[in-house]
Amino acid sequence: MNFVASDKVKKMSASIFQEVANRKLAAIKSGKDVIDLSVGSPDFPPPGFVVDTLIDYAGDASKYGYTLAGIPEFNDAVSYFYQQRYAVELNPRSEVLQLMGSQDGLAHLASAIINPGDYVLVPDPGYPIYEASVNIAGGAIYPMPLLAENKYQPKLDEIPLDILAQTKMMIISYPGNPVTALADKAFFEKVVTFAKRHDILVVHDFAYSELIFDGNPQISFMSVPGAKEVGIEFNSLSKTFNMAGCRIGYVVGNKQVIDILASFKSHIDYGVFYPIQKAAVRALTSDFTFLQTQVKEYELRRDVLISGLKKSGWQVAKSPATMFVWARIPAGWRSREFAFELIDQAGVAVIPGDAFGELGEGYVRIAMVQPPERLTLAAERIDEFLTVYSRNN
Ligand SMILES: Cc1ncc(COP(=O)(O)O)c(C=O)c1O
Structure with missing residues (x-):
């Protein structure tokens, strides 16, 4: 028997995310260190008091x-x-x-x-x-x-x-x-x-x-x-x-x-x-000091990433919020091609902008889900990548 997805499922656009995940895995399998800035899942832990509460009640x-x-x-x-x-x-x-x-x-x-x-x-x-x-x-x-x-x-x-x-x-x-x-x-x-x-x-x-x-x-x-x-x-x-x-x-x-x-x-x-x-x-119902500390940490990540990319000549707008940078890609590239080459050549995984709609073409989404040192390293790798693969001239 041959089972095919419904028309509704066929209309869904999950394939780009899957493709990024597959490329990432292939690069890792081939021995590459991949800095994964693709999925918006926080790398920070929850507050300790939240974990403790979960453990307490899980025992009941x-x-x-x-x-x-x-x-x-x-x-x-x-x-x-x-x-x-x-x-x-x-x-x-x-x-x-x-x-x-x-x-x-x-x-x-x-x-x-x-x-x-x-x-x-x-x-x-x-x-x-x-x-x-x-x-x-x-x-x-x-x-x-x-x-x-x-x-x-x-x-x-x-x-x-x-x-x-x-x-x-x-x-x-x-x-x-x-x-x-x-x-x-x-x-x-x-x-x-x-x-x-x-x-x-x-x-x-x-x-x-x-x-x-x-x-x-x-x-x-x-x-x-x-x-x-x-x-x-x-x-x-x-x-x-x-x-x-x-x-x-x-x-x-x-x-x-x-x-x-x-x-x-x-x-x-x-x-x-x-x-x-x-x-x-x-x-x-906590006292929210955790939130004040966390927002500063993301702000630092954003600043580190943006200034790192600036050194490579890639001018990216500073995000006013969220865990993402929505970056207009350098001239001469399409979003998917740029994102896939970044994984393959630079070992940096991001999501091509067209995953989010037609007007996302020309952009990539970078998730700030790694510590500042890794973001600095990602920017350095992107710098090398843009030097070798520049399409501006
Ligand atoms: C804009 C936006 N809304 C909703 C969600 C869903 O989040 P959750 O289901 O974990 O609350 C996400 C997750 O990345 C998101 O980015």
Whole structure:
């Protein structure tokens, strides 16, 4: 028998990530030292008190059952965290929903909200699950270009009215992945007005809410007046507390949407392991000195990487946030070719920008998931690579 993937699966763009992973493995197998800056999985450990909590509860054999929608204490902790960190008041019972990572919610939301044929406005470039989730739900994508000259904000007034009439949802993310730009309150206010006018659900992905550099404000979409009427916000402990493998996150905001997603999820999963929930509660209610230290460490990595690349003549914009650098590649290259040659020739793995949409062509995404010394070494290797393989002349 011959089994083939469904049309929906065929539409998904995972192949580039797989190809990078395969190249990386092949290079390692051939004896090369590869500096892996491809996957956005934090190399920092979680805070010690989080690990201790997990260990304590993992020893309790009575806590291995299904947890379904989660423990109320988790919702209280999220509500506390949002109040403390972003000055946002949330009703923990009705405006917070636990997720198995924000990916879980992002992957399922479109199926819970849209009908086949409904349009969803999606950023291009954007994090791949945005588009994939709409494809799974049978929806139609309208890409919103994120261009440097527009501060990486979509031009909402350029979206055709006939598309807007069929649009049910839009996804935005500030700071985002791979585009690391921040938004100000004025932009979020514009989004609220736009959403009200066209009856569109706004989905804000705030997964990098605690990796914002240079003292820039951490603005939750939920802090803008009217946001709860039109939208929801995803967040996660993956990057904030380095708990990516624990699979715990949450969504906050509009009660009706949270109810719909909760009902959809009740058919799909049976909740997060109890000790992980307790560890998350511990993290969200800590005194947050861990977060202040961590953001400085990422900031240092960014500075080391950017200045290292500058020495090679590759001028890359300084990320204002996140664990990524979104780098316009040197002239004469296509993204994939550049990324693949970097692995093969320089032993540095990054993700080609077109993995994130058509407008990602001409860029690569570099994840700052290695210590400063390794980032310096990566920049030196890139320098040698660009000297040998320069296509500028
Ligand atoms: C922008 C963005 N949103 C969501 C996620 C999903 O994270 P998690 O499911 O671990 O919360 C990621 C992971 O890399 C991401 O980069």
